[in-house]
Amino acid sequence: MPSLPPFGYPGRWFKGNLHTHSNRSDGKLAPQENIRWHVLHGYDFVSLTDHDQVTTQEGENGLSIQVIPGAEITARRGQVEYHVLGIGLNQMPVSSQEDIQTTIDAIAAAGGVSFIAHPYWHGHELIDLLEVKGYTGIEIFNAGCWLEINKGHALVHWDGLLQRERNVWGIASDDSHFHYPDHGYGWIMVRAETCDTPSIVNALRNGWFYSSMGPQIHDVRLEGDTVTVECSPAHSIYLIGDAWHAPNGVHAWDGQPLTEATFKLARGQRYLRVEVVDMAHRTAWTNAYFLSV
Numbered sequence: 238m239p240s241l242p243p244f245g246y247p248g249r250w251f252k253g254n255l256h257t258h259s260n261r262s263d264g265k266l267a268p269q270e271n272i273r274w275h276v277l278h279g280y281d282f283v284s285l286t287d288h289d290q291v292t293t294q295e296g297e298n299g300l301s302i303q304v305i306p307g308a309e310i311t312a313r314r315g316q317v318e319y320h321v322l323g324i325g326l327n328q329m330p331v332s333s334q335e336d337i338q339t340t341i342d343a344i345a346a347a348g349g350v351s352f353i354a355h356p357y358w359h360g361h362e363l364i365d366l367l368e369v370k371g372y373t374g375i376e377i378f379n380a381g382c383w384l385e386i387n388k389g390h391a392l393v394h395w396d397g398l399l400q401r402e403r404n405v406w407g408i409a410s411d412d413s414h415f416h417y418p419d420h421g422y423g424w425i426m427v428r429a430e431t432c433d434t435p436s437i438v439n440a441l442r443n444g445w446f447y448s449s450m451g452p453q454i455h456d457v458r459l460e461g462d463t464v465t466v467e468c469s470p471a472h473s474i475y476l477i478g479d480a481w482h483a484p485n486g487v488h489a490w491d492g493q494p495l496t497e498a499t500f501k502l503a504r505g506q507r508y509l510r511v512e513v514v515d516m517a518h519r520t521a522w523t524n525a526y527f528l529s530v
C-alpha cells in the first residue's frame with residue numbers, strides 16, 4: 238500500500254523549530270544560548286528568526302545542530318500587518334514594512350521559503366491570506382500565541398485555504414522568547430537524507446514534514462479509498478477533509494491507546510489530512526494531500 242509523502246521516503250526524521258527569538262531582537266537568550274537549548278532538547282535544526290534581521294552564527298557552534306538562517310519579517314498591506322518567516326536566507330531580502338506580496342516574492346527570489354506567522358493572533362481573516370500568493374505555508378500552531386492569549390491555532394484559516402485549493406503547508410512552532418517557559422511545545426519533523434540547510438529548505442518547500450506538539454506519525458497510506466494511519470499511542474486519530482463527512486475520528490474510549498486507524502474517503506472528497514491527539518491532548522498534523530477526483 239503506497240505511503241503518502243514523505244512517509245516511507247528515504248532518510249530519517251529531523252526535528253526542528255522554525256520560529257524563535259534571541260536577544261538580537263526581543264528574546265532573552267543570546268543566540269548561542271538559544272541554540273544550546275535546542276541541542277539539549279533533541280532538536281536537529283533550528284532557525285533563529287529575529288525580527289527584521291538574519292541572525293547568523295559567529296563561527297562554528299561546535300554543537301550537533303544545523304542552524305538554518307532565517308528572519309521574521311514585518312510586512313503590510315493597507316491597514317493589515319503580517320509577520321512572515323523567511324527560512325534559508327543569508328541576509329534580509331527586503332526591508333521591513335514592505336508590501337506583503339513584495340516580501341513573499343523577495344524571499345522566494347532569495348531562495349528561501351516563507352510561512353505566514355500566527356494568523357489568528359494577528360487578527361487575519363481568510364481574505365488576508367487568500368489575496369497573497371506564492372507563500373510556502375502558514376503557522377497552524379504557535380506556542381507563544383497559544384500561551385499568551387490562547388490564539389495559537391490557525392486551523393480554520395488553513396482549511397479555508399485548502400477548501401479553495403490553495404495547498405499551503407502547515408507548521409507548528411514555538412515562537413519562543415525564553416522570558417517564561419514558552420519553548421518545547423510545537424515543532425516540525427522533516428523527512429530528509431541529510432540535515433543541511435539546502436536539504437531542509439528543499440523538504441520544507443515540498444511539504445515533506447509533519448507538525449507536532451508531541452505525537453509521532455509513523456505512516457499514512459492511501460490505497461483506493463482507504464486511508465491507514467500508524468502513530469505513537471493516541472487518544473484520537475482523525476481523517477479531515479474539505480467538508481463534513483461521516484464519522485472520521487476514532488477514539489480510545491476504553492482507555493487503551495490507539496496506534497493505528499483505517500478510514501474510508503468520502504465520495505467527492507478533494508483533500509485529506511490527518512490529526513493525531515495523544516492521551517495528554519497534544520496534537521500532530523500531517524500536511525494536506527489533494528486527490529484527483
Ligand SMILES: [Zn+2]
Pocket residue numbers: 309320354355
Ligand atoms: Zn510575530
Ligand SMILES: [Zn+2]
Pocket residue numbers: 256257258309412
Ligand atoms: Zn516571533
